[in-house]
Amino acid sequence: xxxxxxxxxxxxxxxxxxxxxxxxxxxxxxxxxxxxxxxxxxxxxxxxxxxxxxxxxxxxxxxxxxxxxxxxxxxxxxxxxxxxxxxxxxxxxxxxxxxxxxxxxxxxxxxxxxxxxxxxxxxxxxxxxxxxxxxxxxxxxxxxxxxxxxxxxxxxxxxxxxxxxxxxxxxxxxxxxxxxxxxxxxxxxxxxxxxxxxxxxxxxxxxxxxxxxxxxxxxxxxxxxxxxxxxxxxxxxxxxxxxxxxxxxxxxxxxxxxxxxxxxxxxxxxxxxxxxxxxxxxxxxx
Numbered sequence: 001x002x003x004x005x006x007x008x009x010x011x012x013x014x015x016x017x018x019x020x021x022x023x024x025x026x027x028x029x030x031x032x033x034x035x036x037x038x039x040x041x042x043x044x045x046x047x048x049x050x051x052x053x054x055x056x057x058x059x060x061x062x063x064x065x066x067x068x069x070x071x072x073x074x075x076x077x078x079x080x081x082x083x084x085x086x087x088x089x090x091x092x093x094x095x096x097x098x099x100x101x102x103x104x105x106x107x108x109x110x111x112x113x114x115x116x117x118x119x120x121x122x123x124x125x126x127x128x129x130x131x132x133x134x135x136x137x138x139x140x141x142x143x144x145x146x147x148x149x150x151x152x153x154x155x156x157x158x159x160x161x162x163x164x165x166x167x168x169x170x171x172x173x174x175x176x177x178x179x180x181x182x183x184x185x186x187x188x189x190x191x192x193x194x195x196x197x198x199x200x201x202x203x204x205x206x207x208x209x210x211x212x213x214x215x216x217x218x219x220x221x222x223x224x225x226x227x228x229x230x231x232x233x234x235x236x237x238x239x240x241x242x243x244x245x246x247x248x249x250x251x252x253x254x255x256x257x258x259x260x261x262x263x264x265x266x267x268x269x270x271x272x273x274x275x276x277x278x279x280x281x282x283x284x285x286x
Contacts, residue, residue, distance in 0.1 A: 010035060011046045023057035031057060 012035040029047040
């Protein structure tokens with residue numbers, strides 16, 4: 001089969017023109033040899049509208065062998081295939097993405113080239129074989145990551161619960177510490193009060209003992225005076241009543257009763273403080 005070089009679309013008749021039937025004006029535009037005889041020679045170029053008076057179109061003697069297509073697609077295809085073959089598990093992901101982009105571009109450009117499709121298909125199959133273990137590991141890692149994320153969410157939830165519980169316990173501990181401090185201060189106040197009352201009681205006891213001694217001494221003196229009065233009464237019958245001495249028994253007894261009552265009241269007043277102090281001491285020991 002002989003290949004014939006043709007040029008698309010004669011600007012006059014709009015048919016494809018064989019290269020041998022193609023004529024060129026001086027402006028560089030073309031016309032087919034069939035249309036040229038029918039064109040007026042004083043008209044403008046049908047394509048650029050330039051005047052062409054006396055312009056005779058000429059042929060350009062070229063053959064199909066004089067042409068070649070400077071196509072670097074084969075080299076690019078080989079580069080893409082070689083690049084795919086070099087990809088392995090250690091290849092960075094960005095390089096893999098670039099290789100996939102090259103494959104897609106090559107498929108768009110060589111959509112009708114079976115040889116290119118076959119080469120790319122084999123390269124992709126080889127790449128899949130290399131990456132099957134990697135894809136499997138990636139899938140397992142994804143599942144593991146999902147599981148770890150779920151566990152992490154649970155741990156975070158538990159952590160928040162524990163932090164809340166610790167905060168509540170800290171607040172309770174602070175409240176109990178403050179309450180204990182207040183109780184300690186009250187206990188210290190009770191101890192001070194009891195000491196003061198004990199000191200007062202000791203003073204009253206000493207006063208009571210001194211009073212008892214005085215009463216005992218007075219009673220002794222009164223007994224002696226009573227005996228003397230009896231002897232004097234026996235010695236005279238007209239004794240002056242003004243010389244008689246009334247025993248101040250009631251007065252002494254009344255003073256003793258008042259002193260006893262004061263001691264009893266003081267003991268009653270100290271009893272609650274002593275009870276609280278004993279309870280506080282028991283709590284401190286516990």
